[in-house]
Amino acid sequence: xxxxxxxxxxxxxxxxxxxxxxxxxxxxxxxxxxxxxxxxxxxxxxxxxxxxxxxxxxxxxxxxxxxxxxxxxxxxxxxxxxxxxxxxxxxxxxxxxxxxxxxxxxxxxxxxxxxxxxxxxxxxxxxxxxxxxxxxxxxxxxxxxxxxxxxxxxxxxxxxxxxxxxxxxxxxxxxxxxxxxxxxxxxxxxxxxxxxxxxxxxxxxxxxxxxxxxxxxxxxxxxxxxxxxxxxxxxxxxxxxxxxxxxxxxxxxxxxxxxxxxxxxxxxxxxxxxxxxxxxxxxxxxxxxxxxxxxxxxxxxxxxxxxxxxxxxxxxxxxxxxxxxxx
Numbered sequence: 001x002x003x004x005x006x007x008x009x010x011x012x013x014x015x016x017x018x019x020x021x022x023x024x025x026x027x028x029x030x031x032x033x034x035x036x037x038x039x040x041x042x043x044x045x046x047x048x049x050x051x052x053x054x055x056x057x058x059x060x061x062x063x064x065x066x067x068x069x070x071x072x073x074x075x076x077x078x079x080x081x082x083x084x085x086x087x088x089x090x091x092x093x094x095x096x097x098x099x100x101x102x103x104x105x106x107x108x109x110x111x112x113x114x115x116x117x118x119x120x121x122x123x124x125x126x127x128x129x130x131x132x133x134x135x136x137x138x139x140x141x142x143x144x145x146x147x148x149x150x151x152x153x154x155x156x157x158x159x160x161x162x163x164x165x166x167x168x169x170x171x172x173x174x175x176x177x178x179x180x181x182x183x184x185x186x187x188x189x190x191x192x193x194x195x196x197x198x199x200x201x202x203x204x205x206x207x208x209x210x211x212x213x214x215x216x217x218x219x220x221x222x223x224x225x226x227x228x229x230x231x232x233x234x235x236x237x238x239x240x241x242x243x244x245x246x247x248x249x250x251x252x253x254x255x256x257x258x259x260x261x262x263x264x265x266x267x268x269x270x271x272x273x274x275x276x277x278x279x280x281x282x283x284x285x286x287x288x289x290x291x292x293x294x295x296x297x298x299x300x301x302x303x304x305x306x307x308x309x310x311x312x313x314x315x316x317x318x319x320x321x322x323x324x325x326x327x
Contacts, residue, residue, distance in 0.1 A: 001044045005077060008070035010037060011049060015067055016130060016204060018056035019230070055230060075137050093119040094286065097131045097143035100124055100201065100233065102254050103294075103301045110293040115286075129154045129206035135276055136160070142277040142290055146250065149272075152207030152214070159279055163287060165295055166273035169320040170263065172251060176243040177258045185311045186263045186318075189215070193222035196245040198236050199229040212248065212269065219268045251306045251320055252298065261309060263318035273298070288325035295322050 010027065014034075017023040024034040042048055049063035059067055094115065098104055104124065111120055125131050128145040135143050136157035146169075147153040156162050173187060181187050200208050209226070216224045228239055239245055241258035248269065249261060273294075277287050299322060306312050312319075 001040050003041065003044050005074065007037070007041050007044075008074055010034070011041060011063075011066060011070055012074065014038065014050065014057065015059055015063070018058075020057065022232070093121045094142065094290075095140040096120055096122045096290070097134055097140035098122065098124050099128060099131065099144060099146050100126050101144075101146070102252060102305075103297045106300065107294055107297040110297055111290065114289050114293055126201040127204040127206045129204045132157065132160075132276065135278060138278065141282045142275055142287065144290075144294060145274050145276060146271050147274060148207055148211035152211040154206060156276060160276050161279055163275045163277075163291060163326060164272055164323055165275060165291055166271075166298060166320050166322050168267070168270040169250060169273060170267040170318050171248045171269040171271060172253070172261050172263050172318065174240050174247050174249045174253065174256065175260050175262060176240055176246075177260050178243055179246070179260070181262070182260045184262060186265045186315060188265050189220035189268050190222065192216075192224075192246065193220060195225070196227045197224045198239055198245040198247045199226050199231065200247075201231060201233050201236065215268055251318065252301045254305050255308075263311060263315050267317060284326075291325040295324070298322060 010023075013027055014020065014023040020034055020038075021031050024031045027034065029037075038049070045062070045066060047062045048060050049066055050057040051060055052058075094111075096108075096111075098107075101107075104122075108120065108122060123134065123140060125134075128143075128147050131140070131143040131145060132154040134140050144165075145153075173192065175182055175187075181191060197212070213224060216222055227245060228236075231239070236247055237256045237259070240247055241256060243258075250271065253261060275287060275291055275294075302320070
């Protein structure tokens with residue numbers, strides 16, 4: 001088998017994900033298919049590229065060598081494609097990157113309505129650090145992030161602009177329905193000092209854990225105890241419902257079995273929903289269309305999920321602020 005660029009992307013995605021199952025999901029293929037593909041790649045190169053470690057798959061010395069060269073080659077190819085696209089701005093596919101969200105499918109449908117005839121190529125990841133890296137490498141044109149404050153979140157790369165769509169978006173907390181505080185209408189951050197916190201979905205660290213830790217220490221007077229890392233969203237939901245821990249959540253979160261969602265008093269933890277895009281071949285008009293489609297979907301999701309919670313109408317401070325496009 002001759003190696004192709006797509007094979008190098010498989011190797012890089014596997015390294016970034018740290019898991020065959022997560023890499024397969026990100027690539028849109030089955031786990032057995034990815035395993036078979038990796039075996040063929042290793043046969044072509046002449047040795048194993050990964051080994052299983054305590055936290056997932058880890059690159060072998062040969063794998064580290066291949067990854068270094070692969071990333072360089074892919075960056076060169078992405079730069080070539082990106083620089084060529086500058087001559088055809090607005091006519092090619094819109095390459096969209098997004099954090100995982102319950103709104104993604106509905107948002108994509110709205111985008112297809114406002115961009116008729118324009119192909120939309122989408123990639124989803126749990127980490128805004130990974131998405132920002134993809135944007136910097138010209139793998140995507142526009143990314144949607146849910147990010148914490150500027151101190152902890154990945155900065156904008158050169159040639160990239162950012163536009164805020166929702167800010168502030170106060171975090172709530174998801175608790176087991178049997179939790180000692182489940183009957184409260186809102187919760188003090190300090191009341192959660194003795195709880196086990198479930199880590200965010202698996203992926204490259206993007207500042208969220210550091211932000212939570214810093215805020216809990218500064219405002220709540222405690223250091224959160226983290227457990228159950230390297231999980232997907234369904235795993236997190238199951239653990240909360242089973243009484244194994246608590247987790248932060250956005251107001252758009254859907255109903256989860258055996259779980260209650262409560263606002264945190266005085267809203268010490270907030271998110272910012274933003275778009276980041278490359279200015280060299282993405283127009284402001286396109287960005288504004290993406291922005292409008294997102295906030296329309298966001299408002300619909302809030303209406304479907306958050307407004308059904310008994311505390312929603314009595315806690316207006318827990319409501320997010322939605323911002324219209326700049327244009």
